[in-house]
């Protein structure tokens with residue numbers, strides 16, 4: 001069964017949130033900086049350019065991470081965090097409640113404060129983000145209503161980083177998921193997707209998790225087929241090892 005796409009039960013049983021943070025977000029691990037450099041810089045640019053903002057932003061497949069919301073928290077009054085796994089939501093809650101053992105995001109917060117250059121301290125920025133997170137919810141993007149049995153009001157913006165490729169085993173399913181997300185966005189609102197291209201899997205500890213190897217063209221087509229209008233695409237510099245990109249699309 002080596003080749004089958006990772007099941008939801010495997011995620012529930014095997015995804016180790018603490019190990020994921022250690023492998024991909026611990027500053028000691030230099031291999032990660034290409035992703036975080038790109039994500040922090042790109043999200044800073046997208047949110048500071050104006051145009052994207054409003055009442056509520058929803059992060060889909062947040063995992064145990066908050067770096068992706070550091071720039072967004074300047075532009076939205078409310079933030080909804082969501083993931084399929086309870087263990088990831090528990091990690092987020094630990095950080096929100098400043099509990100012992102919570103992951104230390106200080107260096108990420110400092111980097112975003114520096115990019116924003118408005119004199120806010122790391123503590124002030126962290127408090128701003130904490131205060132804006134109004135919900136931490138379980139979701140399953142494979143469901144037509146990812147928050148079933150809840151029905152949420154559509155939001156101004158949905159953001160999702162490295163998640164959809166981890167849930168969908170083909171482009172048809174990817175397109176269906178984009179349609180599910182569309183129902184969570186107000187008409188005229190936007191979707192921000194951050195992805196690594198052509199990746200077949202990622203590892204957490206000894207466990208491999210499947211990824212759908214997406215291309216820029218495939219993503220653009222899926223967005224079009226799902227009824228979005230692509231507004232902007234940014235691809236990381238050539239000197240990055242793996243191709244990574246940000247897609248900004250509008251719910252027409």
Ligand SMILES: C[S@@+](CC[C@H](N)C(=O)[O-])C[C@H]1O[C@@H](n2cnc3c(N)ncnc32)[C@H](O)[C@@H]1O
Pocket residue numbers: 011015060061062063064065068083084085088139140141142160161162163164166167202
């Ligand atoms: C590679 S991690 C990305 C985490 C985080 N967004 C980041 O940028 O590091 C993929 C995430 O997708 C979540 N996921 C997997 N299947 C899902 C589903 N059906 N619905 C929502 N999230 C799902 C996993 O729990 C995991 O947190």
